[in-house]
Amino acid sequence: MNVLLEMRNITKTFPGVKALGNVNLKVKEGEIHALMGENGAGKSTLMKVLSGVYPHGSYEGDILFNGTVCEFRSIRHSEELGIVIIHQELALIPQLSIAENIFLGNEQAKRGVIDWNETTVRTLELLKKVGLSENPNTEAGSIGVGKQQLVEIAKALSKKVKLLILDEPTAALNEEDSENLLRLMLAFKEQGITSIIISHKLNEIMKVADSITILRDGHTIETLDVRADRITEERIIRGMVGRDLTHRYPEREPKIGGTLFEAKHWTVYHPSQGDRKVVDDVSFEVKRGEIVGIAGLMGAGRTELAMSIFGRAYGKRISGQLFKEGQELKLNDISQAIEAGIAYVTEDRKEYGLILMDDIKRNTTLANLKHISKWFVVDDNREVVEAEGFRGRMKIKTPSIHQKTGNLSGGNQQKVVLSKWIFTGPDLLILDEPTRGIDVGAKFEIYTIINELADQGKGILMISSELPELLGMCDRIYVMNEGRLTGVVPRREASQEVLMKYMTSRG
Template sequence: MTDIILEMRNITKTFPGVKALANVNLQVKEGEIHALMGENGAGKSTLMKVLSGVYPHGSYEGDILFKGQTCEFKNIRHSENLGIVIIHQELALIPQLSIAENIFLGNEQAKGGIINWNDTIVRTRELLGTVGLSESPSTLAGTIGVGKQQLVEIAKALSKKVKLLILDEPTAALNEEDSENLLNLMLAFKRQGITSIMISHKLNEIMKVADSITIIRDGNTIETLNVKQDSITEDRIIKGMVGRDLTHRYPDREAHIGDILFKVEDWNVYHPTQADRKVIDNVGFQVKRGEVVGIAGLMGSGRTELAMSIFGQSYGKRISGRLFKDGREVKLNDIGTAIDEGIAYVTEDRKEYGLILMDDIKRNTTLASLGKISKWFVVDDNREVVEAEGFRAKLNIKTPSIHQKTGNLSGGNQQKVVLSKWIFAGPDLLILDEPTRGIDVGAKYEIYTIINQLAAQGKGILMISSELPELLGMCDRIYVMNEGRFTGEVPKTEANQEVLMKYMTKGRR
């Protein structure tokens, strides 16, 4: 494992108004798992897009050497032909195609121009088994959850003759159990001789699987660490990423909990296309003013479906039950009504549901509450700029301008724009679905601080997260969900990972 399979020398990449990479250097040994770490906007994903040909040769300065040979990739297919395969943070599946069609899109199992569907289905089943998915190859990709879509992306990468696998936040959409399975898969790939580059903000995962860690900050290479030889701790990595010590992962908070703000009774939801499938089964809960309430559960437990069905019935059919806000029964039959009643929902899938990626930061920030910056149905551009600039500063969104397209931001900065949009709406209840997914530890702390500030203002926070330490560090109470039902309610004083996992795996009686 001493041979260098990849070397990137003095890579510089400039976008209009910003230098994303400045003379970045990277060496990766053959057969290792090499972690690439840094804050959101540090340049990690940009560097990997340079490597994979997303940004073709000529659009950057510097050299790429793969197995000792200088490479000038024209496009992503060019790099894939050499065995370099990237799985992007933002999923790229086509929802209307089946899992099998997505996996072999552009790499069809064909002979003489005719696709062999039997071979395609058999090979798809093998690949799905490898990544731990039991879905049918004929299932439409758009009908499965974000976490399962991530596993399909990995299966797609494995369908090619991969020598260097690049994973950009591969476990961001997965719960702890599925993340553990994926990490074990990566270790299995390593034993098979596959080299991996892994971008992740989950320090515990990096410490478990990585052989080496390269830290990038503000587009510059800071250092490369040998995990086994150097005395590496999570705090040591954080200091390299943010340029300072971060003594506490979760900000201190003194809770001032008031009256019941929002209450749900006997809530039932059926699947939107499978009429007899009950997704949410007789759920009830409450959130008080000034309280941060968590919902824990494994993938498929119904957490997101519950949140979306409450938020203007944006998910499900045959929805029944009662909703109360400040003791008054409310009917949230559409999203507009939910917003008017002071309910906001930060989606787990910012790309699909949270943002208009082709529009700028300014417009995305104000989109849910145009009435606040309008008079006689005409938007006041100056007020819109002032509000967007305010949120850029408050949430530390790294961008040269609020007029930049949101799709050009890093994943973490996109998430901050989603948060800005809903905070600007001024909700009484803020439902946060995986609010820190794909966000670095420094930015997480900033978002946690904002959550605490909102709670201190008397707002209610309902927080869904697959990261149990996050729920334990932030929440006053935690509901636990499994198979569409609440299986437990745990106060902060009694909560720990073992207790939550017990309820998370508790089946129906």
Template structure:
């Protein structure tokens, strides 16, 4: 494993008003797993899009050498022809098509324009076996979970005779079991001689599988670490990413917790289409002013369903139970009523439900409370600019202008825009669903600081997270869910990962 398979020399990429990459250099050895790390917006995905032809030759400066030959890819098809295949963070599968159809879409097993379906099915079965999937090739993509969809994407890459596999945040939306399965698959590919470039914010995953780590900061190469020679710790990687020692992953907070002001009693929700299936079963919880309350649970425990059902009935049918805020019973039949009653919900899927990606930062920031800026149904655009600019500075959103399209921002900065939107609505209770998913450690720290500031201002916070260390580091109290029920309530001083996991796996009696 000494031969260099890929070399990127002095790569510079400029967008209007922003230099995304500046003289970036990258060397990857054949047959290794090479991690690419950096904060959100550091330029990792941009560099990989240059490599894979998403940004074609001529739109950037610098050289790409693959197996010793200079490459000038005009599109993705050209990069795939030499064996470079990228799997983006947002999966590019078509839900209405079968697994087989997705795997060979654009690469059909055809002769004289006629698809050989027998050959397609046989090859798909072989590929699915390779990645460890037992599904039928005829199964629709819409019928399988995100973890299995990720494996279908890898099978699709293998169908193209991949030599260099690029994975951009492949485990961001996966649970721990699916993440481990995918990482083990990469180790299998390594033994078979396939080279991988892995972009991930999950430091424990990187230290587990990576042979080398290249760190990018502010569009420039900082260093490359060899995990086979050096004892590389997570703290060492963080220092390279953020440019300083991060003495604590979680900012300190002097909690000033008041009286309970929000309460849910006997909250029950049925599935929206399977109306005899109870998804949330008799949940009871409360939140005090200034308190950060966590909700832990495995995938499918009902955490998101609970949050969305409380937010104006955004999820579920036959919702029953009592919701009380400041001693008054609430009947929130839609999202607008939830907002008007001081409740906000930061969704786990910011791209799909949290933001209008084609709109600018200014409009996204004020969208949830335009009434504050309106007179006679006309928005005061000058006030809108002032408010959005204030949030840009307060939230440290890295952008040249509030008129920048939100879809062009990094994940961490998009999350800050989502938080800005709901803080602008001035809620008393802020429900945060996976608020740091897909965000680097530096941006996470900034988000944690914002959450603490809101709690210090007397807001109540309900925080859902799949990362137990995050809940332990941030929350004053943690509810644990399993099978739609609260199975435990643990105060901060008694909380451990082991105790939370015990409640997370506690089945119905």
């Protein structure tokens, strides 16, 4: 196979941080090439260099595409050669139609006037290629995340793509949508399209990748030939973290105490569809020192349950009772939930968990400013001491607590979110997809933190779409389907098969 892309000795520096140091990458024509590494290894930065997000002149080294040295000064410049990147955060405009999104900036026009017939015909052709049967005039914001991802790929195909770069394409997708996307990548390979995929999901990489290049701390570690070298998941992990993770979940001897928190007959209606129950007569308990899981398929009502408990942050016509150590709680807003010792770590850290433009220091203390204030004035020195303490305890990789949170890797952002809520001194910590989009090394560190919190006597309620994660971490697992609890499984009886049975059961 011919080499389609070669990146030689790429070095990229940000203020105070060398993100890439002499990185080399070779991608062969017609292959699916995986780029792997821990959070902060430099994967997304390298792809932003390739696609022109970081223009020529802002980095050192050479990019060769089809044997020709390229100096991309913008995304448009790289797209003209057929290099198209789809970022983890989808870039569709929700209010525009599917057709308008696909040809935005690439309008099908004659003499300066958009030809809507041509636009519609071409949109239908592109949607067919990615397996969508939506009406081109449908608003992009009204379709699910999985379908939006396919619209992004259709948009890439409209630009006559030769090299498709997918950055964490399945991070926000359920299992079925993820499988569809992987099948689509294999179909593109048959059509001669070359792909680079960044993903932390080892099982998905093993299904589709021909080659894997591993980065660690901004350097190229190795490139593996998946088929010829008979690569295993353990071999990839060793390359990513520089050590064997014999156990992906830290060992723990549970010290479970009395009942800390209880929900009884908890019922929640959809905020805009008034007659639709999203949580239906759910009762559960969490004991001190216990890690309790909530399993369920997409739409089962797990996040809705968690958010409605957390000061009615979601839902209408909420009924039922909440108890903490036998005393009934009345939580009408988030501040009352925090006051009662309840914290909720959202599944969407970028949208709801952090202020990305603000620094680590302010994000860490934001949910409990009164703890570092006197007469309503923040004590700057105390804020620095607290933030520095969490930086050390949580092993947040950053040169300074004054670093913008948006510049951190996903794993380090998640540690800042955890720091923010631990700083409120909660007794019950609700974790919604706590390791989504995070590499195996950072996951292990976060699991260790969760275990430490449980050992301190806190109650942990953990929602996860990854069944192995729930099985590896939880003492008991509640299972939800269509808003109802369909089962509760103690650790010794739990398996993926048992959980899946309850996840698809009507209860």
